[in-house]
Amino acid sequence: MECIVKFDVVHGQDVKSLRGLVFVDGHALPTTEQLTEMFKDMKYEVTPDRTEPMRFTPVQPSAGYDHIRIRELDTGEKKYTEDRDLKNIVSNLMPNPNRPI
Incomplete structure (x- = not known):
């Protein structure tokens, strides 16, 4: 089965969708390794971000982009879309060492 991956390549303030x-096997979502390989085939050498599962950062610091963020994974029957509102709420509730309590 195929999974369409919609993502944004972020270049500072510019975003390319x-x-x-x-x-993938059956209706499963792609693994991190499969996504990394897909980006490699598209000439984006990236590594997964440890803090955000749908974000990938360039391996080379001289890359012409800041990061790649996956917006949607679509297998035709199942669709994963990041809920940015929920993410913002959770990030505001998490302790931040740079923000006073």
Whole structure:
């Protein structure tokens, strides 16, 4: 089965929206390794971000982009979309060492 990956490549204030394709077993979502390989095929050498599961950062510091963020994973029957409102609420509730309590 195929999974359409919709993602944004962030260049400072500029954002380029792109799509990629990953083949998965059944109706499963792609693994991090499959997504990394898809980006590699598209000439984006990235590594997954440890703090955000749908964000990938460039391997080379001299890359022409800041990061890649996956917006949507669509297998045709199942669709994963990041809920940014929920993410903002949770991030505001999490302790931040740079923000006074």
